[in-house]
Amino acid sequence: MKVLCCVSHVPDTTTRIQFTPDGAALDRTGVTFIINPYDDFVLARAAELKEKSPTTVQVTVLCVGKNGASSADSVDGNLRKALALGLDEAVRIDAEAKDAYYVARQIAAYAEGKNYDLIMFGKESIDYNGSQVPGMVAALLGLPFISYATSITIENGKAHLTREITGGKEVLECPLPLVLSAQKGLAEWRIPNVRGIMQAKTKPLHVLPPVEILPRVRTLKHEPPPPKGAFKKIELDQIDQLVEELANKGLI
Amino acid sequence: MSAIAVWAEVSEGRYKKPTLEALTLTRQWADSLGLPVWAVVIGKELPTDSQQVLGDYGADRLISILDPQLEPFVNSAYARALSELIQQKAIRYIVIPQSYNGRAVAPLVAIWADAALFSGIIGVPEKEGEGFKARRIAYSNKGFEWVYTAHLPLIVTLKANAIVPAKNSRTPEQESFSFSPKAEDLRLKPIRVEKIATDKVPLTEAEIVVSGGRGLKGPENWKIIEELAQVLGAATACSKPVADIGWRPHHEHVGQTGIQISPNLYVAIGISGAIQHLAGVASSKNILVINNDAEAPFFKVADYGIIGDAFEVVPRLTEAIRKYKAQHSH
Known part of the structure; x- marks a missing residue:
């Protein structure tokens, strides 16, 4: 079985996000970049599948991105970390992720004709939160798409899945090949062991040129959230007034 | 004739808040462009209050796409239905609620209808030069992003709770659009839904x-x-x-x-x-x-x-x- 895990290279979850003075881009100074946390669920699930059937499962991890100026902003570094979980090979499409459509077309162009049985993504990246790329790749490749998957098991070429829906979950079946986007639950996050880290150093990491695609959506500018003034401090004997105020604002 | 189409998602037989929010945004966007609103309902049957509810929230036309195979929800079948409608009627603007199912449908439609996609916008798209811009939340609530495109068709998904549903009553005319999903759009088979036992709101x-x-x-x-x-x-x-x-x-x-x-x-x-x-x-x-x-x-x-x-x-x-x-x- 061939598995393709697609990951994003994003600012660490604890980063204080700041934009360049013109708002055009993220200020990358001093920012550490990590693999998108939702993509970590996908890598962990792939590692489980690989562990269970080491000879028959082949896992590729792919990222569309350019290495930044510092070692804290290295796509290749993050791909090596993914490989350290026991995955087989990494691919970096050497291009800036211009928009979701551009990224989806790059991934689809790479995957086309390679007969992946399972293509997995995190449900969204924590930078642009778009939830667009997985579905677009599925549509481009003509494969079924399961969004917000919280579990997948595979038996005889058929996948049994659950996905998160409003107020609960849905149980589904789908023949392979398929594309999914992962929500928390797909697998427990893993930390690579020393052996995995050593082995990852010599695993193949292919850097490929992008295909020529025009993006469709561009960012005009970013804005920081409006500064929040000091909160209104409520003393214990003012709770009645607080309730009154919340009610007057139509909140309760 | 042109219009803005909105997918009026039916959930458990009803039009819930994400749909009413999407209808409200569509009405406002349509008014800014001088276009009518077409509410598109996809499923096995039309909820009995469709004419009333969709009209209350500003739909000028109710387009129903009904087929026994459209229940239960399968994202690719719904996306195919929307894509065919968009292409046959040359619709240029489409609004989809950013619900779980909306997220599963919108990117497929973007590809099949050859559209641009703004996801999770929080306000009505505005004209900007040759195209449109809209505001959305980025960096997991740590910032905002203004996105722009001049590509049409344009699909937008609306973030939940971003706008307050507002009535704008009218009596929609009704139309049905003929569509049957193909086998390839039904490869994904829903088995059952497990609701979290709760009487609380999701x-x-x-x-x-x-x-x-x-x-x-x-x-x-x-x-x-x-x-x-x-x-x-x-x-x-x-x-x-x-x-x-x-x-x-x-x-x-x-x-x-x-x-x-x-x-x-x-x-x-x-x-x-x-x-x-x-x-x-x-x-x-x-x-x-x-x-x-x-x-x-x-x-x-x-x-x-x-x-x-x-x-x-x-x-x-x-x-x-x-x-x-x-x-x-x-």
Whole structure:
């Protein structure tokens, strides 16, 4: 079985996000970049599948991105970390992720004709939160798409899945090949062991040129959230007034 | 003739809040362009109140795409139906609620209908030069992004709770659009739905959310959260550590890796406000923080703060709300 895990290279979850003075881009100074946390669920699930059937499962991890100026902003570094979980090979499409459509077309162009049985993504990246790329790749490749998957098991070429829906979950079946986007639950996050880290150093990491695609959506500018003034401090004997105020604002 | 189409998603036989919000945004966008609104309903049958509800929220036309195979929901079949409609009627603007199913449908339509996609916008798209711009939340609530495209068709998905549903009554004309899903669009087979046993509103749709953290010291103490939620008609939530140690079920976890919410009022009790938690809740319109630690980072994003012991504050708050509601119930 061939598995393709697609990951994003994003600012660490604890980063204080700041934009360049013109708002055009993220200020990358001093920012550490990590693999998108939702993509970590996908890598962990792939590692489980690989562990269970080491000879028959082949896992590729792919990222569309350019290495930044510092070692804290290295796509290749993050791909090596993914490989350290026991995955087989990494691919970096050497291009800036211009928009979701551009990224989806790059991934689809790479995957086309390679007969992946399972293509997995995190449900969204924590930078642009778009939830667009997985579905677009599925549509481009003509494969079924399961969004917000919280579990997948595979038996005889058929996948049994659950996905998160409003107020609960849905149980589904789908023949392979398929594309999914992962929500928390797909697998427990893993930390690579020393052996995995050593082995990852010599695993193949292919850097490929992008295909020529025009993006469709561009960012005009970013804005920081409006500064929040000091909160209104409520003393214990003012709770009645607080309730009154919340009610007057139509909140309760 | 052109129009703005909106997918009026039916969930459990009804048009719920995400659909009413999408209809409202569509009406406003359509008015700015001088176009009519076409509400598109996909499923096995039309809910009986369709004409009424869709008309109330501004639809000029109700286009139904009905087929026995369109129940239960399968994203590719719904996306195919929308794509065919868009192409046959040369529709240039499409609005989709950013619900779970909306997220599963929109990217497929973007490819099949050869459209641009703005996802999770929080306001009506505005004309800008040759194209449109719209505002959305990015960096997990740590910033906003203005996106732009001159590509048509343009699909937008609307973030939940970003706008307030508003009536704009009219009587929609009805039309049916003929469509049957092909086998390749039904490869994915829904088996069953497992609802979380609760009479509460789903977290993502709730107007008020009451949330507890480690400050509550143990699962046995959640009664004060439940009681406050009950008197407010709120959904309950919790922080990641609380879900991880098993005090509360995982489906209540809100934050960066849990469920992201933006209710009108978020009440955070005994939650310090780690940056990962804030990433999931910071777009709440009003935040009330109750914490005995005056230095808790959550106070930095709070609108209201009560510095005090949750076990003392929360029951008093519950009682005060109960009293207020009793006095104002007539």
